[in-house]
Amino acid sequence: MSDIVKPVEDLTEAEAQAELARLAQEIAEHDRRYHGEDDPIISDAEYDALRLRNAAIEARFPELVRADSPSLKVGVVPSATFSSVAHSVPMLSLDNVFSGEDVMDFVASVRRFLAWPADQELVFTAEPKIDGLSMSLRYENRRLVTAATRGDGTTGENVTANIRTIGEIPQQLPADAPDVIEVRGEVYMRRDDFFALNQRMAETGRVFANPRNSAAGSLRQIDPEVTRSRPLRFFAYAWGETSETLGETQFDVVRRFADWGFTINDGMQRCRSIEEILTHYKAIEAERAALPYDIDGVVYKVDRLDLQARLGFRSRSPRWATAHKFAAEKATTVLTGIDIQVGRTGAMTPVARLEPVTVGGVVVTNATLHNEDYIRGIGNSGQPIREGRDIRVGDTVLIQRAGDVIPQILDVVMEKRPADAVPYVFPERCPDCDSHAVREEGEAVRRCTGGLICSAQAVERLRHFVSRNALDIEGLGEKQIAFFFNSEDPALQIRSPADIFTLKARQEKSLTKLENVDGFGTTSVRKLFAAIDERRKVEFSRFLFALGIRHVGETNAKRLARHFISFSELRRVSEAAIAPKDKGDKGNADWQELNGVSGIGAIVAESVVEFFAEDHNREAVEALLTEVTPLDEKPVGTVETPVSGKTVVFTGSLEKMSRDEAKAMAERLGAKVAGSVSKKTDLVVAGPGAGSKLKLATELGIEVIDEDQWFERVGGA
DNA sequence: AAACCTCGAGGTCG
DNA sequence: CTCGAGGTTT
Numbered sequence: 001m002s003d004i005v006k007p008v009e010d011l012t013e014a015e016a017q018a019e020l021a022r023l024a025q026e027i028a029e030h031d032r033r034y035h036g037e038d039d040p041i042i043s044d045a046e047y048d049a050l051r052l053r054n055a056a057i058e059a060r061f062p063e064l065v066r067a068d069s070p071s072l073k074v075g076v077v078p079s080a081t082f083s084s085v086a087h088s089v090p091m092l093s094l095d096n097v098f099s100g101e102d103v104m105d106f107v108a109s110v111r112r113f114l115a116w117p118a119d120q121e122l123v124f125t126a127e128p129k130i131d132g133l134s135m136s137l138r139y140e141n142r143r144l145v146t147a148a149t150r151g152d153g154t155t156g157e158n159v160t161a162n163i164r165t166i167g168e169i170p171q172q173l174p175a176d177a178p179d180v181i182e183v184r185g186e187v188y189m190r191r192d193d194f195f196a197l198n199q200r201m202a203e204t205g206r207v208f209a210n211p212r213n214s215a216a217g218s219l220r221q222i223d224p225e226v227t228r229s230r231p232l233r234f235f236a237y238a239w240g241e242t243s244e245t246l247g248e249t250q251f252d253v254v255r256r257f258a259d260w261g262f263t264i265n266d267g268m269q270r271c272r273s274i275e276e277i278l279t280h281y282k283a284i285e286a287e288r289a290a291l292p293y294d295i296d297g298v299v300y301k302v303d304r305l306d307l308q309a310r311l312g313f314r315s316r317s318p319r320w321a322t323a324h325k326f327a328a329e330k331a332t333t334v335l336t337g338i339d340i341q342v343g344r345t346g347a348m349t350p351v352a353r354l355e356p357v358t359v360g361g362v363v364v365t366n367a368t369l370h371n372e373d374y375i376r377g378i379g380n381s382g383q384p385i386r387e388g389r390d391i392r393v394g395d396t397v398l399i400q401r402a403g404d405v406i407p408q409i410l411d412v413v414m415e416k417r418p419a420d421a422v423p424y425v426f427p428e429r430c431p432d433c434d435s436h437a438v439r440e441e442g443e444a445v446r447r448c449t450g451g452l453i454c455s456a457q458a459v460e461r462l463r464h465f466v467s468r469n470a471l472d473i474e475g476l477g478e479k480q481i482a483f484f485f486n487s488e489d490p491a492l493q494i495r496s497p498a499d500i501f502t503l504k505a506r507q508e509k510s511l512t513k514l515e516n517v518d519g520f521g522t523t524s525v526r527k528l529f530a531a532i533d534e535r536r537k538v539e540f541s542r543f544l545f546a547l548g549i550r551h552v553g554e555t556n557a558k559r560l561a562r563h564f565i566s567f568s569e570l571r572r573v574s575e576a577a578i579a580p581k582d583k584g585d586k587g588n589a590d591w592q593e594l595n596g597v598s599g600i601g602a603i604v605a606e607s608v609v610e611f612f613a614e615d616h617n618r619e620a621v622e623a624l625l626t627e628v629t630p631l632d633e634k635p636v637g638t639v640e641t642p643v644s645g646k647t648v649v650f651t652g653s654l655e656k657m658s659r660d661e662a663k664a665m666a667e668r669l670g671a672k673v674a675g676s677v678s679k680k681t682d683l684v685v686a687g688p689g690a691g692s693k694l695k696l697a698t699e700l701g702i703e704v705i706d707e708d709q710w711f712e713r714v715g716g717a
Numbered sequence: 718a719a720a721c722c723t724c725g726a727g728g729t730c731g
Numbered sequence: 732c733t734c735g736a737g738g739t740t741t
Contacts, residue, residue: 093733109719152732209729217730314720343725351726368726370736380737406727406734444737445724551739553723599721601740660719675741 082157082220085148089240091136091184092153092316094299094323096403100278103300106322107274110302113311113319115658123303125250126280127237127268129323131212131294131404132188133219136240137163139181142173149219153316162219163187165228170261177260182240185262189215190292193231210361211294233293236262249303270303281324288326296404297325310657312664328400331364332413333357335395338369338424340431344460344548346447348430348437350375352391352409360401367399367407371444372426380444386411392421432456452616458495459485461548465497469554470546471535473500475528496620497546501536501627504529536628540567543630547621549611551604560608563597567630571621574612579605598672642713644670646682649697652690654707669714677702685710 011019097103107122116122136156138146147163148156163169166187173181189197194211201207208214218230236257239246247253251270258264267284271277281298288295302308302320311319337353350369357364369375369391379385389412391397396416402408426446428437435450448454462481466473484494484503491510494500507514515525541561545554552560564570577590579602586592595605611617648671650662657665662685663673677684677696684697684704697704705713 150732213729220731222731316721341725345724347725349725362728364727366727368735370725374736401727401734403734405732408735551723555722599740603739604722 082159084151084155085146085158086155087136087148087151087153087240089182090153091134091150091156091240092313092318094321095314095317096297096323096325098325098327103277103281103322103324104274106300107277110311110320113658113660114307115654115656115661121272122307123249124271124277124300125254125268125303126271126277126284126298126300127265128284128291128295129297129299129325130186130188130235130265131296132186132215133212135159135163135185135187135234137169137183137185138241139173139177139183141179142175142177144169144171159219161224162221162227165224166232166234168232168234168263173260178242178244178246180241180243181246182242183236183257183260183262184238184240185234185236187215187219187232187234188212188293189218189230189232191294192292197230212361234263235265237265237268237299248305250301250305250308251303253305271300285326295326297323299323310661312668325403328402328404329360330398330400330410331357331359332396332398333364335391335393335397335409337393338375340427342430342432342448342454342456342460344457344464345550346430346437346450346454346457347445348427348448349445350424350426352397354397354399354407357399359399359407360404362401364399364401364407367409369409372439372446373444375424375426389414390423392417392424394418394421430454430456455485462494462497462500464548465546466500467546470542471538472542473535474531475524476500476531496623498620498623498627500532501624504532537631538628540565540570540630540633543567543628544570547611549608551607556600556604559597559599561633564633565635566632570608571612574608577605577609579609641669641671643683645672647672647674647680648683648685649674649677649681649693650685650687651677651693652687654685654687656707656711665714 095106097106107124110116111118111122134150136146136148136150137144138148144164145160146158147160147169148158150156164171189211191211194208194214197214198207208217214230215232218227218232221227221230237254239253247256251268254264254268267287269280271280277300284295284298300322302311308318308320313319334355335352336355339351339353341349341351343349350371352367352369354365354367373379374385375391377384377386377388377390391409391412394417396413397409398411398413399407399409428446429435430437430448430450433448433450433454433456435448435454437446437448439446448457450457452458459481462485463478465471466476466481481494484492484499487493489510489512491506491512492503492514494503514520514528515522520528539561541554541558544552544561544567545557560570564573573590573593576588577594578588579591580587587595591605591609594600594608595602597605612621643666648666650659650666650673654662666673671683674681677693677700679700681697681700681702684693684702685707686694686697686704687707694704
């Protein structure tokens, strides 16, 4: 590097370009020496200075960012990774409610599900919702063996070494604790401790935004000794797997945790009515500011554990609990502009650019505006939102972070609207490819019709293809995709999914090498090719999801994969399927098979059929299949129960459970629940007052039992 | 009508 | 990781 360093602001574009090139090479060289030869020739401070300089120049000339920029490097800096832990009992999130009315709905839905008589008392617990990170602590033979974060609810990160440094968490449980117990709760940091920590950290130039992030950051340290120096605490309030029954009520079990040495929150209380619940909510809300830690609401749970078991779970949350959130903090700021983003489906989403403002502990600069109607003040079903006030550039707007997370524009301060502010005109052409953008009848989104010629869509489709839950190719992020897509060199270009897999071969034949020309670095190039090769065999459902067919997300891809087992079978049926043309028509057998897959309706089925009907899609898939093999879906291991695989119909009135509960129970046991009796029905459960369905069942010779016999039959399962 | 799914978005940390 | 809007299925 030259001795005289010109201030970044004085650099010309050409100078900046030259310097970025030099920095990329230089930093790569130091990385190589540092990691490979363990013989660094400059100090860490000098090295940091180089990277800072690189970042500063890139910030001023974003268009000059090189694909091999040190700021994008993959695989050079070892990232903090923890091993993963599968939760034996999933760690679900809670449903949210925001008003007293919502609370009443929640209680009503619980009562309805249990068919609980109106005059009979139903007890709930209510406790402050701590704003921290949920954690699962597994004890075997009364010793702490694993501590895991929630992760996606199924699999979390193993942070045991760090958790052991928290004084409030017992390493050892007393003799009366079960052999196996997962105690769950919240790791958090008190506000005063957070301020003190930030004061200490201020010298390093990096501080945390709020106690919650502070706790999260402290827990993800590679070195447990760093975590030890952070004032983390823990409240126990729930549990996962246990080897024995812990008690009869939520309240009693949590109190037992206290006996074992855990800290429990003293704000937890039993409530016997909606009135008591709301009174306690108000009490906690009033106390909120005086508490030494952050809370973001109140959690209600059905107290009796036998009732919790009956209520069970929805796909992502228990039916027996909910979180009553406090009103989010609000702020006003100025809307400086509205940009349009084009997604992989062509959806044009308006994004608000805001004067930076701090809300709820973080700086907000962007907020989604969802769609054209939302800006105009029109809601989902045509009714006015914000009393019909539209949003204009220049407006002063009221914002909040929905659920304390996602920035949202709530309203416009009309008194502050500039006199020259004009209504926002939603573009009717794509900002990227200038194609017409159309709004389908009855839809809220406007979509670019550019399809193949729209590079914004193409890039988004590729990003989707390589994303975490699709092909999951490490080292191909947003920046890299954009670079390969825009590359002029045929040996480097990636325009379609198949191109990803031919990249290495094209490279080898070409004179331009990725590690030379763009200096990705030998290591990162090797890693990238390895990551790509790893995906040449991939689960059918991931492959299908990656294709980006409309309405086929993760869940529907899984459903289709489970049904068709192989990709070729799905393709065969989809190409042969003929959708119904008018009302009387039912389509052919292939259509009916597709449409008959559980959870797949006409709209989704049609979307799949249309995808395979397009020549260019078929060509793209064909090209991809020469490189990638989707593996046949493994048949799901079904648990054998007396009713698994059976189609069951409930009719008449049920006395011990509601219809919903009966349905959930039957489905949990692997049965399919139908609404009407047909020759496909295997079993009818009839209560008093059963009429035509019972009659039909008898006529068809289908087995009929009553509610008690149902319980006898499935009692063991 | 309720529950579920898709899709696109924002912010923080490592 | 999380949210909200809009759409789909049952």
